[in-house]
Amino acid sequence: MPFFVYTTVFLVIPTIVVVVAAFVSEGRPTLGNVRALGNANFLTAMRQSIILSAATALIGAVVGAILAYAVSTARPDGILKRFVTSLCGVLAQFGGVALAFAFIASFGAQGMISAWLKKAGMAPSSTLWLYEWNKGVLLVYLYFQIPLMLIVFLPAVEGLRPQWREATETLGGTTWTYWRRVAMPILFPSFVGATLLLFTNAFSAYATAAALVSQAQPLVPLQIAGTFTSETVLGQANIGKAMALAMVVVVAIVMAIYTWLDKRSSKWLVR
Amino acid sequence: MSQRAAFRRKQTLFRWVTVTAVLAFFVLPLLGMLDFTTKVRRGGRTLATWRTLSHVSEISTRYPALKEGFLASLGLCVITVVLMLALLVPTMTWVRLRLPGLSRTVEFICLLPLTVPAIVLVVGLVPVYAWVFYLFNESTLWLALAYVVLVLPYAYRALDAGLRAIDVKTLSEAARSLGASWFTVMWRIVLPNLRTAVLSASFLSVALVLGEFTIANLFSRRNLQVAMYQLGKSDAKISVAVGLVSLVFAFVVLFAMSFVGSGRGGRRARRAAAPAIPAASPAAAAAKES
Numbered sequence: 001m002p003f004f005v006y007t008t009v010f011l012v013i014p015t016i017v018v019v020v021a022a023f024v025s026e027g028r029p030t031l032g033n034v035r036a037l038g039n040a041n042f043l044t045a046m047r048q049s050i051i052l053s054a055a056t057a058l059i060g061a062v063v064g065a066i067l068a069y070a071v072s073t074a075r076p077d078g079i080l081k082r083f084v085t086s087l088c089g090v091l092a093q094f095g096g097v098a099l100a101f102a103f104i105a106s107f108g109a110q111g112m113i114s115a116w117l118k119k120a121g122m123a124p125s126s127t128l129w130l131y132e133w134n135k136g137v138l139l140v141y142l143y144f145q146i147p148l149m150l151i152v153f154l155p156a157v158e159g160l161r162p163q164w165r166e167a168t169e170t171l172g173g174t175t176w177t178y179w180r181r182v183a184m185p186i187l188f189p190s191f192v193g194a195t196l197l198l199f200t201n202a203f204s205a206y207a208t209a210a211a212l213v214s215q216a217q218p219l220v221p222l223q224i225a226g227t228f229t230s231e232t233v234l235g236q237a238n239i240g241k242a243m244a245l246a247m248v249v250v251v252a253i254v255m256a257i258y259t260w261l262d263k264r265s266s267k268w269l270v271r
Numbered sequence: 272m273s274q275r276a277a278f279r280r281k282q283t284l285f286r287w288v289t290v291t292a293v294l295a296f297f298v299l300p301l302l303g304m305l306d307f308t309t310k311v312r313r314g315g316r317t318l319a320t321w322r323t324l325s326h327v328s329e330i331s332t333r334y335p336a337l338k339e340g341f342l343a344s345l346g347l348c349v350i351t352v353v354l355m356l357a358l359l360v361p362t363m364t365w366v367r368l369r370l371p372g373l374s375r376t377v378e379f380i381c382l383l384p385l386t387v388p389a390i391v392l393v394v395g396l397v398p399v400y401a402w403v404f405y406l407f408n409e410s411t412l413w414l415a416l417a418y419v420v421l422v423l424p425y426a427y428r429a430l431d432a433g434l435r436a437i438d439v440k441t442l443s444e445a446a447r448s449l450g451a452s453w454f455t456v457m458w459r460i461v462l463p464n465l466r467t468a469v470l471s472a473s474f475l476s477v478a479l480v481l482g483e484f485t486i487a488n489l490f491s492r493r494n495l496q497v498a499m500y501q502l503g504k505s506d507a508k509i510s511v512a513v514g515l516v517s518l519v520f521a522f523v524v525l526f527a528m529s530f531v532g533s534g535r536g537g538r539r540a541r542r543a544a545a546p547a548i549p550a551a552s553p554a555a556a557a558a559k560e561s
Binding site for chain 1: 282283285286289290293294296297299300301302303304306307308310358359361362365377380383384386387388389390391392393394395396397398399416417419420423478479481482484485488489496499500503507510511514515517518521522525526528529530
């Protein structure tokens with residue numbers, strides 16, 4: 001069937017190429033590429049990538065979950081809900097370069113919000129913070145992580161039945177009891193699952209970071225892209241493949257945990 | 272009763288405070304874009320950037336790269352959608368009818384791109400594309416082959432929901448027993464019944480292709496996003512304006528799509544469309560898996 005031929009060529013073969021080429025250099029099998037991952041540059045990028053992804057995933061998950069709950073209390077067919085979900089769909093999915101531009105236009109040296117802050121006397125001494133991975137990039141990543149959380153988490157929040165709250169109240173429970181003993185235990189697996197998805201999303205994001213950071217290569221995707229432009233250096237391309245393999249390994253671990261959690265959380269929520 | 276009412280009021284207040292706060296965070300940078308494109312150096316406002324943008328001929332002469340990227344993106348959209356439908360609809364129908372044992376495999380393959388970061392896909396695609404460019408030509412449009420893989424998970428989710436809502440087996444058996452060929456079954460029975468699902472799968476694919484940057488940039492091909500990115504270095508205003516337009520356009524498409532399901536299509540259409548809208552994100556598509 002054409003489907004299998006096609007996916008083999010454009011999905012399976014690339015994956016195999018990454019895995020195999022990570023262990024090959026100039027036609028001979030070697031561990032050199034993988035060993036090259038031990039250099040300080042890559043390890044820093046990896047550490048920063050993981051910290052950035054984890055931080056934005058956690059913050060995004062908490063804020064996104066609160067927003068999802070707030071939206072879920074609105075009328076199901078109302079304008080508010082459609083508006084918020086559509087906006088979130090765009091920001092979570094479509095963004096990339098445009099989101100980076102939005103932040104440069106707002107927080108850059110000439111930006112609108114920078115001007116407001118200056119007027120309020122709270123302007124930072126320079127606007128370079130915007131281009132640093134643990135400040136500006138983190139903020140921009142939140143700009144697509146929170147919307148993603150809303151989209152992923154909304155079905156779970158909507159799975160909470162009003163009857164459960166009523167049952168709690170009939171049995172004499174307060175709002176706090178309801179959240180602590182009923183809603184949170186039910187939502188917890190979905191929440192953790194969604195957080196993991198946010199992590200992989202941030203971890204593999206490239207466009208936003210590329211448009212924002214032009215000097216250094218503080219994150220793994222940027223380093224991989226860097227090996228493309230400097231292919232003249234001998235063996236660089238295959239080091240890129242080893243880096244790609246490292247990314248796949250991280251994502252695979254996260255996804256494995258996610259699949260396991262998803263099985264547990266779908267027990268309670270009829271989707 | 273009054274306790275209930277008080278609870279309602281509190282909930283409404285909480286909803287508006289939260290939504291307003293978060294929306295402010297979402298909308299402020301977009302306003303920043305608008306502000307940036309209309310500003311002149313010593314205070315004051317100008318619409319010059321927008322005037323330029325609304326003149327098609329002026330754009331194509333002053334920013335040929337932008338025109339080239341835009342046209343390339345449009346072409347990529349069309350090819351990706353056609354290829355995706357040609358690949359997925361017959362396969363998924365066939366698997367549903369004849370090879371239900373394979374459905375897990377197909378689903379796994381379709382959702383696989385969610386776990387492989389685009390940048391990793393690029394790394395792996397280098398040798399494949401070396402052949403493509405060598406055998407054919409260096410046209411940007413060949414990127415559509417890779418984009419089909421990118422949109423697989425979203426398209427799969429949308430089409431799967433559509434197929435679930437109709438009784439493919441009865442329909443195709445009825446058509447077959449009336450003497451229709453398999454092609455006729457596909458073209459005149461399955462496809463029309465799936466139109467809502469096909470529509471939402473296509474919209475998602477278009478949105479995704481218009482927003483694609485990673486693969487095009489790393490293969491040094493120029494699509495809309497890459498053109499925007501490159502232009503950002505020389506003429507920031509116009510590229511920020513294009514960015515804003517693209518975001519607003521995508522929002523309008525998604526917002527309109529959220530009404531498609533609840534229109535006159537009836538219950539079946541709603542059931543087919545409902546899962547497709549959260550599927551606007553990869554994670555939602557995966558989260559829907561049960």
